[in-house]
Each structure stands twice: as structure tokens, then as C-alpha cells.
Amino acid sequence: MSAVLSRVISGLGEAVLSHHDRLGDDTIVIEASHRLSASQWLMEDSELQFDMLMDSTAVDWIDEEPRFEIVDHFFSTRFQHRLRVKCRVDEDEARVPSLCSLYGSANWMERETYDMYGIEFDGHPDLRRILLYPEFKGFPLRKDYDKLEAHPLFEERYPGTRETDEVVHPGPRDLDAPK
Amino acid sequence: MSAGMPTEGSPTLPYTQGGEFVTVGEGLCIRRIYPEGEDSDLSARTMINIGPSHPAMHGTIRMVVELDGETIVGVDVIPGYLHRGFEKECEHHTYHQAIPYTDRLNYCSPLINNFGWVETVEKLFEVEATRRTQLIRTYMSEVSRITDHLTCLGAALMELGALTPFLYMIEVRDWLWEHIANVSGARLTQTYARVGGLARDVTDEWLDRCEHLYVEELIPKLRDVHGLVDHNRIFIDRMRGVGVISREDAVSYGVTGPVLRSTGVGLDVRKYAPYSAYGDVSFEVPIGKYGDNYDRYFVRMREMEESIRICRQLDPMIRATNGEPIVVDDARMTLPDKKEVYSNIEALMNHFKLIMEGPRPPKGEAYHAVEGANGELGFYLVSDGTGLPYKARCRPPSFVNMGAIHLMLLGSQVADIVPVFGQINMIGGECDR
Numbered sequence: 001m002s003a004v005l006s007r008v009i010s011g012l013g014e015a016v017l018s019h020h021d022r023l024g025d026d027t028i029v030i031e032a033s034h035r036l037s038a039s040q041w042l043m044e045d046s047e048l049q050f051d052m053l054m055d056s057t058a059v060d061w062i063d064e065e066p067r068f069e070i071v072d073h074f075f076s077t078r079f080q081h082r083l084r085v086k087c088r089v090d091e092d093e094a095r096v097p098s099l100c101s102l103y104g105s106a107n108w109m110e111r112e113t114y115d116m117y118g119i120e121f122d123g124h125p126d127l128r129r130i131l132l133y134p135e136f137k138g139f140p141l142r143k144d145y146d147k148l149e150a151h152p153l154f155e156e157r158y159p160g161t162r163e164t165d166e167v168v169h170p171g172p173r174d175l176d177a178p179k
Numbered sequence: 180m181s182a183g184m185p186t187e188g189s190p191t192l193p194y195t196q197g198g199e200f201v202t203v204g205e206g207l208c209i210r211r212i213y214p215e216g217e218d219s220d221l222s223a224r225t226m227i228n229i230g231p232s233h234p235a236m237h238g239t240i241r242m243v244v245e246l247d248g249e250t251i252v253g254v255d256v257i258p259g260y261l262h263r264g265f266e267k268e269c270e271h272h273t274y275h276q277a278i279p280y281t282d283r284l285n286y287c288s289p290l291i292n293n294f295g296w297v298e299t300v301e302k303l304f305e306v307e308a309t310r311r312t313q314l315i316r317t318y319m320s321e322v323s324r325i326t327d328h329l330t331c332l333g334a335a336l337m338e339l340g341a342l343t344p345f346l347y348m349i350e351v352r353d354w355l356w357e358h359i360a361n362v363s364g365a366r367l368t369q370t371y372a373r374v375g376g377l378a379r380d381v382t383d384e385w386l387d388r389c390e391h392l393y394v395e396e397l398i399p400k401l402r403d404v405h406g407l408v409d410h411n412r413i414f415i416d417r418m419r420g421v422g423v424i425s426r427e428d429a430v431s432y433g434v435t436g437p438v439l440r441s442t443g444v445g446l447d448v449r450k451y452a453p454y455s456a457y458g459d460v461s462f463e464v465p466i467g468k469y470g471d472n473y474d475r476y477f478v479r480m481r482e483m484e485e486s487i488r489i490c491r492q493l494d495p496m497i498r499a500t501n502g503e504p505i506v507v508d509d510a511r512m513t514l515p516d517k518k519e520v521y522s523n524i525e526a527l528m529n530h531f532k533l534i535m536e537g538p539r540p541p542k543g544e545a546y547h548a549v550e551g552a553n554g555e556l557g558f559y560l561v562s563d564g565t566g567l568p569y570k571a572r573c574r575p576p577s578f579v580n581m582g583a584i585h586l587m588l589l590g591s592q593v594a595d596i597v598p599v600f601g602q603i604n605m606i607g608g609e610c611d612r
Contacts, residue, residue, distance in 0.1 A: 022543055022544075023302055023303070023305065023543060023544075023545050025544070025545065025546055027544075051430055051431070052430055052431070052433055053433055054433060054548075054555065054557065054574065055546070055557055055559065055572070055574040057559065057570075057572045059561055059569070059570045060570075071559065071572075073546055073557070073559070073574070077430050077444060077446055080446070080451040080452070082546075084546065101192060102193060103194070103431055103432075103433070104194045104195075104196075104428065104431040104432035104433070104582070104583065105431065105432045105433030105434075105579055105582060105583075107582060108578065108579065108581075108582035109433075109579070109582075112578075116266075125196075125200050126200045126208050128206060128208065129206075129259075130258065130259060131258065131259035131262040131611055131612070132259060132262065133206075133259070134205065134206035140264065140267055141266060141267060147264075147267055147268075147271055
């Protein structure tokens with residue numbers, strides 16, 4: 001076991017549900033409710049100093065309970081070591097604490113996770129879709145979302161903002177008409 | 180640069196948020212600042228929309244900016260116009276079939292994406308590529324890095340009105356792309372890597388010609404570009420002190436690559452976690468000082484020189500391994516010889532299984548990062564033991580870097596959007612995936 005992983009396990013104690021370092025990637029699994037507090041400790045601990053949230057995403061384990069797994073990759077710019085932190089949330093209560101109060105990069109990455117999986121982040125200041133458009137229905141990276149699902153054209157986003165709302169397709173302009 | 184009025188009762192953040200979030204329309208939420216010493220007369224502000232169909236936005240991103248005169252006081256960056264479901268597609272294709280999709284991530288340096296993907300799959304397999312493969316991958320990554328930086332700087336300079344450096348750089352880039360096409364068969368979407376090796380071997384003549392291109396084309400053109408713009412008054416005015424981001428904010432926003440190094444943080448995946456053959460070559464990691472556009476320009480120019488240096492060290496090493504295999508001898512991922520396929524049933528079945536079902540790595544998860552031209556390009560793969568990745572995540576440097584662009588824009592002039600955006604070097608294919 002690497003020094004980083006043993007330090008994390010001794011520091012977080014009971015919060016670490018399981019851990020492994022397969023393929024050289026140090027990984028811990030925690031409770032979803034501890035996501036923010038554990039990250040804060042990882043950031044502030046003098047021997048770890050995980051000051052960069054390198055990546056944040058989710059995995060949909062559709063046949064398992066709880067269904068969604070949030071996967072965060074932390075990186076320390078001082079010691080150049082990495083840690084993967086995973087936590088699980090259920091489909092019915094797909095909410096986890098946001099890391100936006102600690103890392104600036106959490107903003108866009110959590111928006112993307114919300115966009116693709118429908119997992120909501122408590123405390124996120126600006127949680128809306130990022131890669132897809134607001135009218136999109138469903139969450140495309142969930143395993144029960146069919147890849148070939150088609151989306152109809154959606155209605156105009158700001159109705160009533162045109163000068164003439166009743167004329168939708170004015171047709172070719174009549175050049176001879178009086179001005 | 181990024182003065183922000185803290186909202187009442189909000190906790191103190193360890194980084195600069197850059198304005199408060201204000202919803203200004205359906206699906207539109209800008210980060211708005213209130214510059215000090217001015218009355219915040221909101222009616223005097225103008226909201227304008229830039230992009231996605233705007234030449235300076237490279238056709239793929241939209242920005243809604245709020246202006247007070249010429250000053251940007253609110254901004255919302257809206258990516259996603261080039262989203263085509265990279266991760267969903269990868270989950271429905273085998274590990275081999277996904278390689279062409281990675282070409283289309285950062286299409287200015289497709290080989291780095293290729294190698295990042297296959298090295299992650301090799302990590303799942305716990306297989307190490309052969310020595311010659313590693314050397315060629317490193318060499319090719321550096322050629323790709325040069326083409327990417329040439330594209331970035333050429334386009335960024337053109338948008339400032341300097342058309343000559345653009346023509347110089349794009350000409351050299353095309354020489355290099357054509358040269359890569361000589362070995363990979365394709366100019367832009369090269370698909371040169373394979374799980375466990377490479378598609379084709381390179382020859383000594385190919386290396387000779389590459390060195391010839393460096394000496395005859397690239398190095399003189401880089402010198403010319405330095406001479407044209409380094410001390411140009413207009414260039415310095417548009418770049419120096421524009422788009423500044425502090426070191427702490429860059430780290431907190433996950434910014435990597437030349438943008439992070441321009442702030443003085445000398446982090447480079449090639450240095451601190453050497454992959455392929457980067458441990459065997461010596462090179463420097465150029466860093467900036469002020470974290471502005473001018474430093475980013477210089478970091479990229481210097482990185483190209485270091486890339487040439489790496490290539491020159493690798494050249495004799497590749498020649499020394501002539502004739503060695505470029506694929507690993509492992510039936511789980513490498514296609515058998517055609518002669519074997521036509522003459523014995525095991526090889527035929529192996530071929531069939533690899534094509535129809537794909538290579539099947541053992542169950543597990545792996546994160547592997549390579550130094551892309553714009554920063555850390557990471558792949559997080561989860562295998563469930565079948566030939567299709569259960570989860571294929573790409574950690575895109577452009578996307579994460581774009582998440583911090585509001586810090587560089589708020590408080591500066593509307594004309595600064597173009598050079599800042601150019602130096603971030605957002606590549607739509609990678610940002611939106």
C-alpha cells in the first residue's frame with residue numbers, strides 16, 4: 001500500500017468504507033454524505049494537499065443498489081500524487097454535496113455530471129445543463145437511455161420576443177410593395 | 180482583474196469566484212461583477228451575444244457578455260455546440276473501434292489522444308508496449324504537439340491581424356501533417372495507435388525527412404515568427420497583462436498545460452509521471468511568470484523547441500531498435516499474422532473474436548493521463564470484462580480550462596475576448612466531446 005493511501009485511511013478512519021490500489025491507482029470509497037468533508041480534509045492535510053480536482057464524473061451501475069457512483073480524481077500540485085474517491089448514491093435520492101465551495105473546477109464538471117446522469121449537487125451555485133440544451137429530455141449517459149433515441153424539434157425559447165409573433169414564416173419579401 | 184462583489188452571507192471561497200451568479204433569462208445565468216468606484220446602473224449595461232457562429236469563436240462556442248461601455252462586467256460561457264456523445268458512443272464500441280473517435284477529440288494533435296486511449300486500455304490489460312513502440316509513440320506525440328501549437332499560435336496571431344505568421348505556421352503544420360500521413364495514411368484523423376502497439380512501422384527515411392522538415396521549415400519559420408511579433412508594439416499591447424489568471428486560481432480551477440505553466444507552475448505530466456519513453460529523454464518545462472497571454476505565447480513557442488529537442492534525442496534510439504516488433508505478443512489484443520489466419524484455425528478464430536467482440540480486458544478501472552497539447556488529457560475507463568468499455572470518460576483539458584475563462588475576461592475590454600480565447604486554445608471537439 002502506498003504512503004498516500006495509508007495516510008488517507010488512517011486520517012479518514014471510519015469514513016473509508018473500502019479501498020484498493022489496483023493498477024497503481026489509489027482508490028477509496030466513502031459515504032456520499034462525506035464527500036465534501038472528506039475532500040476538505042484531503043485538501044487541508046499537510047502531507048496530502050490535494051489542491052486540484054482533476055476530474056469528476058459518474059458511473060451508472062444500473063443493476064446494482066445504490067445505482068450511481070460518483071468518481072472524483074484528486075491531484076496534489078505540491079507532491080504530484082493522485083487519489084480516486086468514489087461514493088454511491090441511489091437513483092431515488094440522487095443528491096450529493098457539491099465540491100464547489102472548495103474547488104473552482106467542480107463547477108463545470110458537476111454541471112456535466114448533472115447533465116449526463118441527472119445527479120444533483122447540493123450547494124452548487126449554478127446547476128444547469130452544460131453540453132446539452134435546456135429543453136433536452138432525459139440523461140443520455142444513463143444505461144437505460146437508448147443511444148438511438150431521437151429528439152423532436154423544440155419550441156422557440158423566448159416566445160413573444162419577436163416583433164410580429166403571428167407571422168412565423170413571412171415568405172419571400174415583395175420588392176415592389178410600397179415602403 | 181476579476182473584482183467580484185461577494186454576496187451576503189456566502190461562505191469565503193478558497194478561490195476567486197469571479198462575480199456573482201445572476202439569472203438573466205431562461206437557461207442563462209451570467210457571472211456579474213460590480214466594478215469599484217462606479218455606480219451599478221444596470222440600465223446602462225448592454226447584453227451582447229458572441230457566437231457560436233462567429234469567426235473568433237472558432238464556430239463552436241457561445242458567450243453572452245454584459246458590457247458597461249467597452250468593459251466586460253458579466254459573462255456566461257455556453258459550450259456544447261459540438262457535442263456528439265463521445266462517451267456514449269465509446270460505450271457501444273469495442274476498445275479498438277473507439278480509437279477513431281479519439282482522433283476527433285483534439286483534432287489538432289490526434290496522435291496524443293490515440294496514444295492516451297490505447298495506453299489506458301493497456302493499463303487495464305496490465306501490458307506494457309514494446310520498446311520500439313514506446314519510442315515511436317513519444318516521437319509522434321511531440322510531432323503532434325508541434326502541429327497543435329502551430330495551429331493555436333497561428334490562429335491566435337491571425338485573429339490579432341498578423342496574417343503572415345499564420346501563413347508561415349499553417350504551412351509548416353501542413354508539411355508535418357503530410358509527413359505523418361506518409362506513415363499513418365491519413366492527414367488529419369490519423370488513427371495510428373493500436374491497443375498493444377502501432378498500426379505501421381516507421382522507416383529511417385521517414386526520420387530523415389522529419390529532421391529535414393525541422394531544419395528546413397520549422398526552425399526558420401519559428402525564428403521568423405519570433406522576429407515578427409515578439410517586440411511588436413501592437414502585439415505586446417494586445418497580449419501583455421491581458422487575460423491574467425493567478426496561480427492559486429489556476430490550480431483551483433484545474434487549469435493544466437501551457438495556461439497553468441504561464442502562471443509559473445511547472446507541472447507537466449511528462450515530467451512528474453513519465454509515460455512511454457519520456458523518462459529516457461531530457462527536456463525542460465518552460466514556465467511563464469505573469470500568467471497572461473504573452474507568457475502563454477512564449478510557453479508554447481518554447482515548448483515547440485523542446486519538442487524538437489526530444490525528437491532529436493529519440494531519433495538514434497528509434498534507429499537502434501530497427502526491426503524490433505511494434506506490437507506486443509499477446510493474443511488477447513494483437514491481431515495474428517495474416518499468414519497464420521489463412522493457415523490455422525486458432526489464429527482464424529482469434530482474429531474473428533478480436534474483430535467481432537474486441538479485446539476483453541479484465542474487470543477493473545484505470546485512469547491514465549498524458550500531457551496533451553492543452554494540458555492533462557486523462558482517460559478513465561471501467562471494464563466489466565466484455566469487449567465494450569462499461570464507462571469511458573475523457574478528462575478534456577480544453578473543457579476544464581474554459582471553465583476558468585470568465586476570470587480572465589471579467590473586467591477587461593470586449594476586444595480582449597479574442598486573444599484570451601485564442602490563447603486558451605479551446606478545441607471544440609475536445610471541449611464538447
